Amino acid sequence: MSTYWCRRAWLPDGVAENVRIDLDGTVIRSVRADEKPSGTILSGMVVPGFANAHSHAFHRALRGRTTDDRGSFWTWRERMYAVAGKLEPESYYRLARAVYAEMVLAGYTSVAEFHYLHHPARAGRYDAANAFSYALVAAASDAGIRLTLLDTCYVAGGFGKPTEGVQRRFDDGDAEAWAVRFGSFRPVGDLVRVGAAIHSVRAVPAEQIPIVVEAVGDRPLHVHLSEQPRENEECRNHTGHTPTELLSAAGALTPNTVAVHATHLTDGDIAALSGCWACLCPSTEADLADGIGPARRLAEAGARLCLGSDGQTIIDPWFEARALELHERLGSGQRGRFDVAELLRAGTAHAASGWSEVGALAPGQGADLVHITTESVRTAGASGPGMLYAATASDVSDVMVAGRWVVRDGAHETVPDVARVLDREIGALWS
Known part of the structure; x- marks a missing residue:
C-alpha cells in the first residue's frame, strides 16, 4: 500500500483540504480529509484523471x-x-x-x-x-x-x-x-x-x-x-x-x-x-x-x-x-x-x-491522479473548484495512471523529449 497526502483534492462532494489517499496497487483503497501529513506530499491540488x-x-x-x-x-x-x-x-x-x-x-x-x-x-x-x-x-x-x-x-x-x-x-x-x-x-x-x-x-x-x-x-x-x-x-x-x-x-x-x-x-x-x-x-x-x-x-x-x-x-x-x-x-x-x-x-x-471504474477520487476507483501547481502565474489566486477556470495543461506537474507515476515534475517518464519526437514525426509527414 502507498500513501499520498494532498494539500487540496477534488473529491466527489467537492474540494477538500489535507486529504490522505491510500492506494492498494492500481486501486484507491481509502480517502480521508483533514488528515495530518504522511507518505508522499503533494502540495498543490489533486484531481481525478x-x-x-x-x-x-x-x-x-x-x-x-x-x-x-x-x-x-x-x-x-x-x-x-x-x-x-x-x-x-x-x-x-x-x-x-x-x-x-x-x-x-x-x-x-x-x-x-x-x-x-x-x-x-x-x-x-x-x-x-x-x-x-x-x-x-x-x-x-x-x-x-x-x-x-x-x-x-x-x-x-x-x-x-x-x-x-x-x-x-x-x-x-x-x-x-x-x-x-x-x-x-x-x-x-x-x-x-x-x-x-x-x-x-x-x-x-x-x-x-x-x-x-x-x-x-x-x-x-x-x-x-x-x-x-x-x-x-x-x-x-x-x-x-x-x-x-x-x-x-x-x-x-x-x-x-x-x-x-x-x-x-x-x-x-x-x-x-x-x-x-x-x-x-x-x-x-x-x-x-x-x-x-x-x-x-x-x-x-x-x-x-x-x-x-x-x-x-x-x-x-x-x-x-x-x-x-x-x-x-x-x-x-x-x-x-x-x-x-x-x-x-x-x-x-x-x-x-468503457472505464466505469475510473473517474473519481474515491475508494474502489482506479488510481488515476493528476497533480497541478497552485502557484503558477495562471493558478495564483484561484481557490477551490475555481481552479478549473484557471489551470491549463502547463500547470500539470505529476500524473498517475493505474497506480503508476507516468509524469513526474512535468516530464514524461517513458517518452523523453515529447516535443522533439512530435516535431520529427510530423515534419516527415509533410516533407
Whole structure:
C-alpha cells in the first residue's frame, strides 16, 4: 500500500483540504480529509484523471499547418486526407506514442481512439489485418495511458457513393467484412479495451448499421453525429430522416452509445439521445467552424456529457472543460449554464469509453491522479473548484495512471523529449 497526502483534492462532494489517499496497487483503497501529513506530499491540488472521449491521434499533424485555410470543414478534410494517405503502421506508432504522451502530460489518463485508418495506401490488405490497431495499442502502452480502441466502420464515401481516394484505406468493403476483421482483433493488456464506431450515417448505409450494433454487443459504440449542416441536409434528401432518426431506427442508440459532436439537432433528435452519451469537442468544433452544440439542452433531456480533444488543435482537458460552459455562454447570452461540478464530471467521464471504474477520487476507483501547481502565474489566486477556470495543461506537474507515476515534475517518464519526437514525426509527414 502507498500513501499520498494532498494539500487540496477534488473529491466527489467537492474540494477538500489535507486529504490522505491510500492506494492498494492500481486501486484507491481509502480517502480521508483533514488528515495530518504522511507518505508522499503533494502540495498543490489533486484531481481525478481526465478522460479524452474522442481522439483522432494523427490529426495532431495538422496543428499549426491549416491556419490559412479559409474554407470549411470539407476543405479542411482534404488536408486531413493528405496526412492519412502517408501513414503506415510503423510511422503511426511513433506519432501516436508522442501524441498520447502529450495527452498524459496535460492530465488525460484515458483516451478513446476513433480509429478508421485500416488498410495499405495502394489497395490490398496488410498480412496482419489489424496492423494499425495493434500499432495504436503499443503506442498507448508505451505512453502509459488507458486506451479504448474504437474500431470504426467506414464503407461509403457518402450517401449512395463508394469510397474513393484515401477513403479506400478506411473501407473494409461492407459492414460484414468489417465485423470479421473487428472480431479478430484481440489486444492484450490491463490498460486497453475495445469498442466500435460507426463513422457517420454518410459512411455506413442505414441497412448496414445493425451489423455494427450486433458486432459491438455491450461494448462502447461511438458515432459522429450531425457535425455539419450539410450532413443533415444530405441525409434528409436521401433518406427523409435526420441522422439521429436513422440511428434510432437501426437500434444504435443505447446507454453505451456516444454521439460525438451532436451539434445540429432537432428537438426530436435531442429527446432520442436521452440515456446516451453526447461527446462535445469544443476546441475542434471552434477550429472547424462546426457551430455550438446544444449541450445544456442535451443534459436536461437526460444525455450524459463527455469531452474529447478530437482533432488535437489543443490538447488540454482544462480548456475543453471550461469551453463547454463558455460556448454555452456565447450561444445563450447567459453565464452559469453548467456549474464546476458538472464540468469536471464531463471532463472525467471515463465510463463513456468503457472505464466505469475510473473517474473519481474515491475508494474502489482506479488510481488515476493528476497533480497541478497552485502557484503558477495562471493558478495564483484561484481557490477551490475555481481552479478549473484557471489551470491549463502547463500547470500539470505529476500524473498517475493505474497506480503508476507516468509524469513526474512535468516530464514524461517513458517518452523523453515529447516535443522533439512530435516535431520529427510530423515534419516527415509533410516533407
